[in-house]
Amino acid sequence: MANMTPKERVLAALDRKKLDRPPVVCFTQIATVDAMDAVKVYWPDAHTDPHKMATLAAAPSKVFGFECVRLPFCLTVEAEVGGCRVDLGKMDRTPMVKSHVFDESNIPDDLPADFMTKGRIPVVIEAVKIAKQEFGKELPIVAGTTGPFTIAGHLVGTENLLLWIITNPEAVVKALKLATKLERSYIGALAKAGADVIVMSDPSASTDMLSGEMFDEYAAPYIIESFKDAGNAKKVLHICGDTTLLLDHMIKTGVNGLSIEEKVSPEKAVQIVNGRAALVGNVGVVRPLLQGTTEDVLRDATRVKNAGFNLVGPGCGLAARVPKANIEALIKAVKG
Amino acid sequence: MTDYLAQLAEVVVKGKIKEAKPLTEQALAAGVPANEIIFNGLSKGMEVVGQKYEKKEYYLPQVLLSAQTMYASLDVALPKLVVGSGGVRAKVVMAVVEGDVHDIGKNIVKAMLTGAGMTIFDLGRDVPIKNIVDKAKAESVDIVATSTLMTPTLAGMKEIERMMKEGNMKPKIKSMIGGGATSQEFASQIGADAWGPDAIAAVQIAMNLAKK
Incomplete structure (x- = not known):
């Protein structure tokens, strides 16, 4: 098993096979300033140039030893294609959605026919192809996408979307259907381009926002639908916050892996999931990775590994300023 | 009645x-x-x-x-409302700091503080630090309350503390912070007067700060 490539190891881990050690990955945002310095490719350029995107996405595996290539670096690609204004940020700040597009009365039934050629969709697809060709033998290509509930929130305003669950559920469904159409085509194209793993992050569907029942009604069916054209790519669902009560609901979407944050106790997560899906995570990004010491990171990562997570890594997207030493401590804790 | x-x-x-x-x-x-x-x-x-x-x-x-x-x-x-007719009358300037647009948490805290009878000057989201401090001064508020869910924007909160100190606004005006990326340790480290773990706790914290 020691001879496995990182790609074989990651795919086996997502199939919940028994391994000598779990792979150490970052399935959420992976780039840091140290990685940028190493390959001389920086944000915001890397968001719009496929070669730069592929190069930066692979850098953390070369520089730190992560066992995957992960791109893009934000959750705004879909929102932008849907018509939102996006600020691409700066070297240490991720892009953000600056404005939503629709209100209750004007959510369209369909997307423009050429939406797959819009915004940065072609950039990400091209970057996946480049990454596949350059690194795809050894490393799994992990494409990050946004969950339909989160996209819908970008399109109409998350606060509006939540409020309409009570006051105007039809509008919620309409926004979700639009988001799902976009997402399903996008995921299909990413899989076709060579993505080995599709990670869908749906932060707005967390338990801070929705109850389990609301998740079943307004998130899960659209997640399932969005993954329909993923082909042979492994499917991973990432949801932020304390997902202890949501794990069962997440499993029911039929994904291969669940990526969760440190707000869930790792032992408890393993106990609840009980082999029904692979667990990915859940070392804290702010504490210990950003603000803690290497000892803190070593302690938490070892705990996650010993708890039995199938893949060990950050519980959420890395902040660009996470120190190199802490990432190295994370990787050392897993690889030894 | x-x-x-x-x-x-x-x-x-x-x-x-x-x-x-x-x-x-x-x-x-x-x-x-x-x-x-x-x-x-x-x-x-x-x-x-x-x-x-x-x-x-x-x-x-x-x-x-x-x-x-x-x-x-x-x-x-x-x-x-007849002014001076009871309740806590704190004035609070609120904002999500520059670089972050996640404002649902801030809006919930605003609702809870409004419910507790405080006057809120809500500057919205992605607000430049200087605007927050200027507003606090102009309205002679009791509390500056800021939030962020993201990590790169934590520096903005530190900047607020620096500007408030430099402008001799402290200790008369208190500061409190909250949001996903914040913690008690971080609040203590930058010199914020209080950290609110959630919207419910924020009410009691703001009431206590207003009395000081």
């Missing part, structure tokens, strides 16, 4: 937004003072909403609807 107050609290808890305005008008017409409506009706309602959210009986959609209902009633009651 207590009938009206109980009904108003109930309307807020259940989020019966259409009933908020007429019921508030009726209560005022029946001689219920605006401060009673706010502090013993709406405020009690929001308190219950907070408790239900804490116990996970309510999720964000219900909380948002209750907040909207409270605002609908406040629109009618606030103009009739």
